[in-house]
Amino acid sequence: xxxxxxxxxxxxxxxxxxxxxxxxxxxxxxxxxxxxxxxxxxxxxxxxxxxxxxxxxxxxxxxxxxxxxxxxxxxxxxxxxxxxxxxxxxxxxxxxxxxxxxxxxxxxxxxxxxxxxxxxxxxxxxxxxxxxxxxxxxxxxxxxxxxxxxxxxxxxxxxxxxxxxxxxxxxxxxxxxxxxxxxxxxxxxxxxxxxxxxxxxxxxxxxxxxxxxxxxxxxxxxxxxxxxxxxxxxxxxxx
Amino acid sequence: xxxxxxxxxxxxxxxxxxxxxxxxxxxxxxxxxxxxxxxxxxxxxxxxxxxxxxxxxxxxxxxxxxxxxxxxxxxxxxxxxxxxxxxxxxxxxxxxxxxxxxxxxxxxxxxxxxxxxxxxxxxxxxxxxxxxxxxxxxxxxxxxxxxxxxxxxxxxxxxxxxxxxxxxxxxxxxxxxxxxxxxxxxxxxxxxxxxxxxxxxxxxxxxxxxxxxxxxxxxxxxxxxxxxxxxxxxx
Numbered sequence: 001x002x003x004x005x006x007x008x009x010x011x012x013x014x015x016x017x018x019x020x021x022x023x024x025x026x027x028x029x030x031x032x033x034x035x036x037x038x039x040x041x042x043x044x045x046x047x048x049x050x051x052x053x054x055x056x057x058x059x060x061x062x063x064x065x066x067x068x069x070x071x072x073x074x075x076x077x078x079x080x081x082x083x084x085x086x087x088x089x090x091x092x093x094x095x096x097x098x099x100x101x102x103x104x105x106x107x108x109x110x111x112x113x114x115x116x117x118x119x120x121x122x123x124x125x126x127x128x129x130x131x132x133x134x135x136x137x138x139x140x141x142x143x144x145x146x147x148x149x150x151x152x153x154x155x156x157x158x159x160x161x162x163x164x165x166x167x168x169x170x171x172x173x174x175x176x177x178x179x180x181x182x183x184x185x186x187x188x189x190x191x192x193x194x195x196x197x198x199x200x201x202x203x204x205x206x207x208x209x210x211x212x213x214x215x216x217x218x219x220x221x222x223x224x225x226x227x228x229x230x231x232x233x234x235x236x237x238x239x
Numbered sequence: 240x241x242x243x244x245x246x247x248x249x250x251x252x253x254x255x256x257x258x259x260x261x262x263x264x265x266x267x268x269x270x271x272x273x274x275x276x277x278x279x280x281x282x283x284x285x286x287x288x289x290x291x292x293x294x295x296x297x298x299x300x301x302x303x304x305x306x307x308x309x310x311x312x313x314x315x316x317x318x319x320x321x322x323x324x325x326x327x328x329x330x331x332x333x334x335x336x337x338x339x340x341x342x343x344x345x346x347x348x349x350x351x352x353x354x355x356x357x358x359x360x361x362x363x364x365x366x367x368x369x370x371x372x373x374x375x376x377x378x379x380x381x382x383x384x385x386x387x388x389x390x391x392x393x394x395x396x397x398x399x400x401x402x403x404x405x406x407x408x409x410x411x412x413x414x415x416x417x418x419x420x421x422x423x424x425x426x427x428x429x430x431x432x433x434x435x436x437x438x439x440x441x442x443x444x445x446x447x448x449x450x451x452x453x454x455x456x457x458x459x460x461x462x463x464x465x466x467x468x469x470x471x472x473x474x
Contacts, residue, residue: 104381
């Protein structure tokens with residue numbers, strides 16, 4: 001089976017040195033560790049927003065970064081979906097436009113908006129379609145950001161601390177939603193968090209991070225795994 | 240303005256030809272100059288803000304020189320290039336059939352050169368100020384670079400870009416030195432500032448006062464509009 005993500009990269013930023021290797025097979029993999037451990041930097045490298053100094057990144061069997069061969073596939077062509085900490089919804093576009101702009105699999109405004117609307121329904125945000133992001137609560141914004149991250153039929157979804165700016169009650173509510181939507185859509189996902197409870201609740205595999213290194217990986221014991229047909233998740237981190 | 244509003248209406252409103260004539264030339268030239276400056280200035284501002292090529296600072300400085308130079312110096316260079324022998328004049332003749340000095344188009348060219356730095360610098364600053372994370376999010380959404388520019392960067396920078404265009408329009412409308420040297424004071428190509436200069440020169444102080452008041456009102460309106468831009472809710 002082709003891994004959803006294979007990564008072995010190094011990047012030096014000032015005095016901080018990131019040197020990690022990990023494999024993500026399916027389900028939700030959580031990069032867990034303290035702030036400044038290099039988790040978000042790893043996501044940026046996977047997304048192609050930053051180039052590593054050395055190493056390779058493979059998404060769904062396609063090499064997207066290979067420093068030795070000077071291969072750098074642009075972020076746009078990596079078929080990823082991203083959910084950022086503060087949503088980063090375009091403030092000048094309506095909610096439906098924000099999601100529709102991310103739809104890659106169909107052409108034409110009407111078809112894109114139809115796909116966007118179905119994703120808004122899946123995240124419970126169908127009533128927000130015509131609103132502007134500025135008028136949404138933090139929780140509503142992250143629901144829309146999740147819909148946008150998934151609307152483009154991505155091969156991999158990257159979630160960069162999507163709940164850290166929300167209050168405890170909304171966080172609990174959205175954890176269930178995120179896990180439910182990600183697992184039911186069978187898209188492998190990598191989530192970054194420094195919250196242990198969140199990592200346990202959301203992750204199929206928890207990959208520990210500290211000071212730019214992977215410290216270990218653990219499969220979360222779940223009574224019933226609602227994962228995709230491929231079976232139990234097999235993500236690993238190599239220290 | 241006279242092209243848009245019938246002369247009879249202007250006469251009925253009591254606006255004399257010595258006001259609406261120069262005002263018409265000024266507005267017409269400034270609108271044409273601003274259209275050119277807005278498109279080219281914004282495009283160059285985008286390149287300077289987002290590009291990573293050597294010599295960006297030198298390019299911005301070169302295009303900003305008219306801000307620091309006396310308008311008469313700018314006018315002199317334009318006159319010698321547009322009116323003197325050389326490739327610029329040859330290009331004018333092949334394109335327009337005649338040199339552009341002492342013509343309406345010459346006024347537009349002078350105003351483009353004088354107002355360009357305002358649009359360029361406002362646009363560059365506004366585009367540089369756009370939170371790059373929105374552009375990163377758009378890249379992750381799969382949008383190609385040109386769509387990110389049109390759908391994300393420029394809309395987010397729009398207040399600065401519009402303010403730059405308005406300032407450029409104001410600068411074009413108020414230009415005296417460069418316009419005077421390039422186009423002089425020929426009939427049908429006399430702008431408001433030159434009309435005011437002529438009125439003072441020939442001792443028509445009443446006319447000068449009216450022409451000054453009209454320009455004051457236009458400048459006030461423009462600056463008030465720019466200040467309102469800053470107070471409008473962004474979205």
